[in-house]
Amino acid sequence: GQNIDQPTEMTATEGAIVQINCTYQTSGFNGLFWYQQHAGEAPTFLSYNVLDGLEEKGRFSSFLSRSKGYSYLLLKELQMKDSASYLCAVNRDNYGQNFVFGPGTRLSVLP
Amino acid sequence: NAGVMQNPRHLVRRRGQEARLRCSPMKGHSHVYWYRQLPEEGLKFMVYLQKENIIDESGMPKERFSAEFPKEGPSILRIQQVVRGDSAAYFCASSPSPGGGDGYTFGSGTRLTVV
Numbered sequence: 001g002q003n004i005d006q007p008t009e010m011t012a013t014e015g016a017i018v019q020i021n022c023t024y025q026t027s028g029f030n031g032l033f034w035y036q037q038h039a040g041e042a043p044t045f046l047s048y049n050v051l052d053g054l055e056e057k058g059r060f061s062s063f064l065s066r067s068k069g070y071s072y073l074l075l076k077e078l079q080m081k082d083s084a085s086y087l088c089a090v091n092r093d094n095y096g097q098n099f100v101f102g103p104g105t106r107l108s109v110l111p
Numbered sequence: 112n113a114g115v116m117q118n119p120r121h122l123v124r125r126r127g128q129e130a131r132l133r134c135s136p137m138k139g140h141s142h143v144y145w146y147r148q149l150p151e152e153g154l155k156f157m158v159y160l161q162k163e164n165i166i167d168e169s170g171m172p173k174e175r176f177s178a179e180f181p182k183e184g185p186s187i188l189r190i191q192q193v194v195r196g197d198s199a200a201y202f203c204a205s206s207p208s209p210g211g212g213d214g215y216t217f218g219s220g221t222r223l224t225v226v
Contacts, residue, residue, distance in 0.1 A: 004153075033214045035217075041219060041220075042202065042220060043154070043202070044217070087153065089154075089214075091214075099215070101154040101155070101156075104153055
């Protein structure tokens with residue numbers, strides 16, 4: 001079957017750094033995506049990894065290890081507005097119609 | 112470009128009624144995907160469509176649910192004879208091509224409540 005695991009909830013302090021982990025076991029792999037979703041809103045794209053290593057985009061970085069089936073999203077200099085759910089998603093094939101989403105990690109940023 | 116447009120934003124239906132959810136993809140996007148999200152759960156793939164074609168409906172329940180993406184107009188997700196368990200947020204996403212480095216662009220979703 002297809003399985004993507006993330007911690008359910010995390011809490012961090014404003015200005016700190018937080019790492020959200022994602023492990024996956026899927027039949028097929030064509031890239032791993034991270035999305036941010038505020039309550040009641042649409043998921044918005046944050047990052048994409050298809051090769052092993054670190055991708056950096058401002059305060060957000062994402063890491064992938066395909067051999068370990070593991071990724072993490074790193075958020076630096078946390079702001080209150082970063083309080084949201086973070087969804088890990090695996091694209092299982094080359095045709096893009098089969099994204100599998102993890103359950104999401106709800107991050108609360110405290111003052 | 113207004114992005115992916117979904118309407119209505121909120122929809123209330125009584126058990127046994129029909130629900131029609133609409134999605135207009137971003138301009139230039141010909142690939143549409145429907146997902147369902149239950150409270151406290153992740154997004155579950157339902158169906159992938161291109162203009163006038165259903166490419167993958169492996170996530171769609173076999174009964175009561177159908178989807179279309181006609182040559183003209185929005186994509187429609189139709190749920191017949193709704194039941195309480197259909198209450199969820201339904202998100203539509205679009206892309207200019209299958210997959211790709213930028214993933215999908217999601218609409219704001221339709222929140223269906225069955226009473």
